[in-house]
Amino acid sequence: MLDAQWIEQRIAELKTAAGFLTRLPLLAPAAPAAGELSRALWSAPVVGLGIGVVGAAVYAIAFALHLPALPAAALAVAATMVATGALHEDGLADVADGFGGGATPERKLEIMRDSRIGTYGVSALTLSLLLRIGALASIAHPGLVAAALVAAHAGGRAGLPAFMRLLPPARADGMSAQAGTPPQEAAMVAAGIGIVIVLFALGLAAGIVAAVLAVGALAFMAWLCGRQIQGQTGDTLGALEQATEIVVLLVAAAVLS
DSSP: OOOOOHHHHHHHHHHHHHHHHHOOOOOOOOOOOOHHHHHGGHHHHHHHHHHHHHHHHHHHHHHHHHHOOHHHHHHHHHHHHHHHHHHHHHHHHHHHHHHHHHSSHHHHHHHHOSSOOOOHHHHHHHHHHHHHHHHHHOOOOHHHHHHHHHHHHHHHHHHHHHHHHOOSSSSSSSSSHOOOOOOOOHHHHHHHHHHHHHHHHHHHHHHHHHHHHHHHHHHHHHHHHHHHHBBOOHHHHHHHHHHHHHHHHHHHHHHHO
């Protein structure tokens, strides 16, 4: 039998992760204490599953109202962005601007902290939206779209704690530094949950392909961030989520459409 205190702690960690990764009113602490967020990130793919369900529900409603697949897919992606406050999209744009426009690691980090968005950021966001909306529209069927969204959002967040363990914080005062390094157990649990959800949603063969490509995306991002800024930041975590989400959606589109 599971200990009641253990269950309460896991629920509290899930609320902490959801409070950070989404804009859903779950009464999580506005500013988790040092180390709390990193310990809670085992539940990131669970939060992602919930975000995928939000997008799937919006797509199903749009489909029931006889909207074509393309605008229905756009509304579904928009719903996931509203649920997260476009947290990961913001990170992707900042990384594209910083890595594309800075000549030194210091300058790249400075650009990434600038709230303004540049040409690289706009281009990266546009490409991300086109790929995600296009993938969902090509799948079309609401049930299959739901499976793709759940797999993509759970899988997109499953590697975040492992990524934080692979690379040190690039800043001493950034969000990643304040969050701390996730325990190895949290990274393993997050990866395991994410893989199980992806396999269940997409099936064994497609799920394995998506998982392998997701690991490849994580490895590439770790290499790129190490080369560009000698570490990771909250923005690079957002960019990793976007890259992995897109990879999983593209696999889903190839298999389910």
